Amino acid sequence: MPAGTPSVPPARPRRAGRSRAVAVAALLPALALAACATPAAPGPETPPADAPAARAATPDPYPLTLENCGVEVTVEAPPQRVVTIKSSATEMLLALGLADRIVGIGFPDGPVPDAWAEEAADLPVLSDRVPSAEVVLGVEPDLVYAGWESNLTADGAGDRATLAELGVATYVSPSACRDPAHQPDTLTFEHVWAEIAEVAAIMGVPDAAADLVAEQRAALADLRPDERGLTALWYSSGTDIPYVGAGIGAPQMILDAVGLTNIAGGVADTWTSFSWEQVAADDPDVIVLVDATWNSAAKKRELLATSPATANLTAVREERYLVVPFPATEAGVRNVSAALDLAAQLAALDL
Amino acid sequence: MSAGADVARPRHRVPTGLAAAFAAAALLVSVTLAVTIGPADLAPADVWRSIGDHLATLLGGGPAEPALGALRDGIVWELRLPRVLTAAAVGAGLSVAGAVMQGLTRNPLADPYLLGLSSGASLGAVAVLVLGVSVLLPVAAFAGALVALVAALALAGAAGAITPGRTVLAGLAVAQLAAAGTSFVIFWSATGDSYREILSWLMGSLAGAGWGAVGIAVGATAVLGTGLALQGRVLDAFAFGDTAAAALGIAVGRTRWLLLTVVALLTGALVAVSGSIGFVGLALPHAVRFVVGVAHRRLLPLAALVGATFLVWADTAARTVFEPRELPVGIVTAFLGAPVFAVLLWRRRAAGADA
Amino acid sequence: MSLRLADVRWSVAGATILDGVTAEAPGGRLTGLLGPNGAGKSTLLRVVAGVLAPDAGGATLDGADLLAVPRRERARRVALVEQEATAVVPLTVREAVEVGRTPHLSRWGGLADRDRRAVDDALAAAGVAGLADRALGTLSGGERQRAHLARALAQEPRLLLLDEPTNHLDVHARLELLALLRRLTAADVTVVAALHDLNLAAAACDHVVLLDAGRVVAEGPVEEVLVPAVLEPVYRVRCDVLAHPVTGRPVLTFT
Numbered sequence: 021m022p023a024g025t026p027s028v029p030p031a032r033p034r035r036a037g038r039s040r041a042v043a044v045a046a047l048l049p050a051l052a053l054a055a056c057a058t059p060a061a062p063g064p065e066t067p068p069a070d071a072p073a074a075r076a077a078t079p080d081p082y083p084l085t086l087e088n089c090g091v092e093v094t095v096e097a098p099p100q101r102v103v104t105i106k107s108s109a110t111e112m113l114l115a116l117g118l119a120d121r122i123v124g125i126g127f128p129d130g131p132v133p134d135a136w137a138e139e140a141a142d143l144p145v146l147s148d149r150v151p152s153a154e155v156v157l158g159v160e161p162d163l164v165y166a167g168w169e170s171n172l173t174a175d176g177a178g179d180r181a182t183l184a185e186l187g188v189a190t191y192v193s194p195s196a197c198r199d200p201a202h203q204p205d206t207l208t209f210e211h212v213w214a215e216i217a218e219v220a221a222i223m224g225v226p227d228a229a230a231d232l233v234a235e236q237r238a239a240l241a242d243l244r245p246d247e248r249g250l251t252a253l254w255y256s257s258g259t260d261i262p263y264v265g266a267g268i269g270a271p272q273m274i275l276d277a278v279g280l281t282n283i284a285g286g287v288a289d290t291w292t293s294f295s296w297e298q299v300a301a302d303d304p305d306v307i308v309l310v311d312a313t314w315n316s317a318a319k320k321r322e323l324l325a326t327s328p329a330t331a332n333l334t335a336v337r338e339e340r341y342l343v344v345p346f347p348a349t350e351a352g353v354r355n356v357s358a359a360l361d362l363a364a365q366l367a368a369l370d371l
Numbered sequence: 372m373s374a375g376a377d378v379a380r381p382r383h384r385v386p387t388g389l390a391a392a393f394a395a396a397a398l399l400v401s402v403t404l405a406v407t408i409g410p411a412d413l414a415p416a417d418v419w420r421s422i423g424d425h426l427a428t429l430l431g432g433g434p435a436e437p438a439l440g441a442l443r444d445g446i447v448w449e450l451r452l453p454r455v456l457t458a459a460a461v462g463a464g465l466s467v468a469g470a471v472m473q474g475l476t477r478n479p480l481a482d483p484y485l486l487g488l489s490s491g492a493s494l495g496a497v498a499v500l501v502l503g504v505s506v507l508l509p510v511a512a513f514a515g516a517l518v519a520l521v522a523a524l525a526l527a528g529a530a531g532a533i534t535p536g537r538t539v540l541a542g543l544a545v546a547q548l549a550a551a552g553t554s555f556v557i558f559w560s561a562t563g564d565s566y567r568e569i570l571s572w573l574m575g576s577l578a579g580a581g582w583g584a585v586g587i588a589v590g591a592t593a594v595l596g597t598g599l600a601l602q603g604r605v606l607d608a609f610a611f612g613d614t615a616a617a618a619l620g621i622a623v624g625r626t627r628w629l630l631l632t633v634v635a636l637l638t639g640a641l642v643a644v645s646g647s648i649g650f651v652g653l654a655l656p657h658a659v660r661f662v663v664g665v666a667h668r669r670l671l672p673l674a675a676l677v678g679a680t681f682l683v684w685a686d687t688a689a690r691t692v693f694e695p696r697e698l699p700v701g702i703v704t705a706f707l708g709a710p711v712f713a714v715l716l717w718r719r720r721a722a723g724a725d726a
Numbered sequence: 727m728s729l730r731l732a733d734v735r736w737s738v739a740g741a742t743i744l745d746g747v748t749a750e751a752p753g754g755r756l757t758g759l760l761g762p763n764g765a766g767k768s769t770l771l772r773v774v775a776g777v778l779a780p781d782a783g784g785a786t787l788d789g790a791d792l793l794a795v796p797r798r799e800r801a802r803r804v805a806l807v808e809q810e811a812t813a814v815v816p817l818t819v820r821e822a823v824e825v826g827r828t829p830h831l832s833r834w835g836g837l838a839d840r841d842r843r844a845v846d847d848a849l850a851a852a853g854v855a856g857l858a859d860r861a862l863g864t865l866s867g868g869e870r871q872r873a874h875l876a877r878a879l880a881q882e883p884r885l886l887l888l889d890e891p892t893n894h895l896d897v898h899a900r901l902e903l904l905a906l907l908r909r910l911t912a913a914d915v916t917v918v919a920a921l922h923d924l925n926l927a928a929a930a931c932d933h934v935v936l937l938d939a940g941r942v943v944a945e946g947p948v949e950e951v952l953v954p955a956v957l958e959p960v961y962r963v964r965c966d967v968l969a970h971p972v973t974g975r976p977v978l979t980f981t
Contacts, residue, residue, distance in 0.1 A: 257565075257567070257568075258567060258568060259505055259568065259579060260568075260571070260576060260578035260579025260580075261567075261568075261571055261576065261578045261579070261697050263567055284695065286695075287695065287696065292696055293567070293696050293697055294695050294696060294697070295410055295578070295690060295694065295695050295696070295697045296450060296578075296579075297409050297410050297411050297446050297450050297690070298410040298411065298694065298695035300411060300442055300443070300445060300446045300450065301410060301411030301412065301443070301446065303442055314503065314565070315503075327449075327579075327581075328445065328449040328581060328582075329445055329446070329449040329450045329581070331445075332441040332442045332445045333442065334442075604828060604831055607824075607825050607828070608825060608828045610815045610817065610822075610825060611815060611822075611825065611874075611877075612808075614772065614777050614808055615806075615808065617775070617776060617777040617797075618775045618776065618777055618801065618804075618805065618806040619801050619825070619826070619829055619881070620776075620797040620798040620800060620801030620802070620829040621797070621828070622797060660816075664821065665815075665816055665817055665821065666817075666821055666824075668836070
């Protein structure tokens with residue numbers, strides 16, 4: 021995509037309406053200016069070379085500048101060599117159809133969904149954990165896209181400022197900003213979709229985002245939250261002290277969509293350490309088990325069934341478990357499918 | 372002096388019997404109260420009735436169905452009661468172990484973990500947590516503690532006679548090595564989630580203490596702790612140095628080995644159950660000394676009772692102050708212990724006693 | 727209660743410290759153990775007290791073999807007052823003296839009245855009864871030394887060993903200590919004191935053992951041993967003997 025070429029608005033893209041304006045206005049001030057001039061999708065499309073420049077007022081969005089977790093990031097051109105760290109980042113690019121632009125992945129949290137499995141199989145794995153800065157720089161990326169802010173430190177994949185000086189842009193999933201000022205107060209699907217849009221804007225494929233978001237939006241709209249007022253525990257990890265989904269993160273968002281009340285919802289954190297005593301006192305109707313490669317749902321089931329403290333929980337005695345794979349529980353492209361899947365499992369429990 | 376002469380006692384000290392009775396009563400009250408406190412909303416009367424019913428069942432009577440309902444009854448009998456009992460046993464054991472270590476090494480800053488015991492146990496525990504076989508945790512922690520002890524004593528003995536000074540230094544070396552190993556294991560293989568469990572263990576936590584933990588902790592403290600508490604006379608003899616102790620008829624080398632080993636076994640068992648809870652073994656003996664004096668015959672039993680009460684309340688705070696979240700109890704003991712220790716040191720100086 | 731040593735040997739790391747010491751300390755008498763630095767005086771006292779085990783040789787106290795007796799029993803008969811007390815311990819004087827009762831106490835027994843009496847007697851004998859409730863750290867060097875002496879006396883020993891007991895004491899305190907030791911010998915306690923100060927030995931001792939390089943060079947009454955012919959080769963200074971104007975005992979001068 022040549023830089024500096026006046027953008028050509030395509031035939032009207034699907035309207036995302038109000039939400040798109042919210043997303044754009046909130047997150048892409050620079051592009052919002054351009055979007056004001058044209059209600060079309062932000063950023064240049066891949067235009068056929070012969071399309072006339074109907075709106076000369078739409079500038080080329082690159083170099084684009086945005087604020088990400090409090091750090092100003094400048095992207096000169098659509099990144100072609102991306103290193104992704106954490107499954108949420110990798111899968112985001114896969115979902116946008118950008119597998120060919122990934123030059124290395126780090127810290128995969130689990131297997132990718134079947135839809136992308138073939139593409140993902142060829143992706144070079146830089147490290148099972150956070151790759152070191154040298155390894156990352158060794159593949160000469162122009163963008164490092166991290167799922168957690170802590171991935172981008174000097175003893176991780178590299179300090180953000182240092183990488184910027186070397187011409188490598190960095191981007192952190194906004195839902196994972198550590199500074200609460202940059203974290204969403206409560207994660208909603210709008211935030212997730214805004215991230216999809218923002219990533220797509222950075223990568224220069226806004227249409228792919230629009231398509232994806234519209235798809236997810238429609239799917240979510242079809243999902244009727246359960247009305248029975250059932251309570252749930254989102255059990256992520258921990259044996260003696262359980263670590264559970266709390267009130268403002270992806271677990272809460274997904275539970276809300278499914279229509280389950282989170283017993284730890286009162287804690288103003290994304291995830292939180294909890295106490296089995298509180299769980300016993302609350303006696304949730306269902307238990308959501310997070311299935312991770314290092315801590316499987318099966319192991320959690322066994323723990324719950326054998327520990328005398330939890331064996332008497334209603335959900336344990338009647339095996340009312342819902343299982344969700346770990347990568348789908350971080351803010352990202354799999355949240356909607358996770359919600360749908362959990363809803364289906366809930367229905368199947370036949371309570 | 373005539374037979375009935377009133378032999379003078381140090382005036383500012385509390386008589387042992389009185390102090391012990393008071394401490395034991397305080398412990399009993401503490402345990403009784405602590406089980407009624409927790410995030411779940413249970414009336415104290417219900418709690419005690421549940422415990423009473425369980426005890427009656429153990430003795431071959433009692434109701435068939437728990438009055439509170441299986442789940443809430445489980446909160447009392449499977450979560451709170453074993454945890455409080457474990458806290459008492461661990462607190463008692465650590466206090467006695469700490470006091471003995473301080474006497475043996477003649478170092479007021481000694482604690483039960485001195486010989487690399489907690490570092491060794493941490494290494495064992497972390498390795499097991501990272502490998503995901505946390506059911507082996509107590510065994511691995513205990514084994515780690517013993518290996519560290521053997522290494523420390525071997526290192527101390529390699530340079531000649533095992534003196535307190537050498538033992539402390541060797542223990543430091545082993546502790547550093549084990550800590551490095553622990554850090555390495557954590558860094559190399561821990562995933563995001565296991566950091567939490569590891570940190571909780573390293574800080575010391577009584578969460579998840581069930582009846583198995585009670586068995587280990589109470590057993591170890593009752594057997595080994597009592598054994599130590601009866602060595603008060605011997606420890607007092609060490610006060611003036613090895614030569615003086617030998618001249619008083621103590622087999623210095625053998626006694627020291629024996630006491631160190633018992634302390635290590637006790638500490639290893641407690642660490643296996645609860646992780647490395649800090650400050651109990653260090654600060655509590657000093658606090659008790661302040662009240663009842665330095666004589667070990669008085670100090671050890673009282674340190675046990677006071678330590679038990681202290682940890683029961685520290686753990687209660689750990690599980691309720693931020694409810695529904697739980698803190699590892701080691702954080703609470705550090706918060707409480709550090710200023711207590713500072714105050715004690717300051718007061719000792721002010722009183723003109725040796726610092 | 728005489729102490730007899732027969733060919734006691736002790737070496738460490740290849741260095742021979744005691745090279746066959748044969749000597750006697752008569753019962754109920756004050757024996758001075760003399761010799762230059764490094765002669766082995768402290769080591770000898772420790773061997774007798776049971777702190778060190780000799781490589782060879784024997785020691786008997788009134789005929790009983792000290793080396794064969796169990797430690798506790800030995801500690802009931804022999805007490806040692808060290809030269810340099812360890813770093814000050816946070817005990818009161820009374821508590822420190824109570825530690826001296828250790829060999830007499832049962833495993834978990836407390837102090838019986840008998841023990842308390844022994845402690846009180848020891849405090850009085852050492853002249854520190856008035857300091858009983860003071861912390862050791864608040865005492866002067868001399869007072870602390872006497873407290874340690876009281877601790878040894880609380881053991882109710884038949885044989886009292888002292889290693890350079892006058893080091894921290896001023897002139898008055900020294901003479902007081904020697905008077906105390908004489909009172910003990912009058913009570914039929916055998917006292918052996920390693921002494922630096924030859925004049926002190928001359929003034930107080932009934933019997934003197936002179937050590938040099940781990941061997942007994944001379945042994946006997948003061949008048950026989952504390953003479954220039956014996957002392958000069960050992961101390962390698964010129965020595966002259968005078969008679970004390972009051973007591974008539976030898977007074978030594980050195981040049």
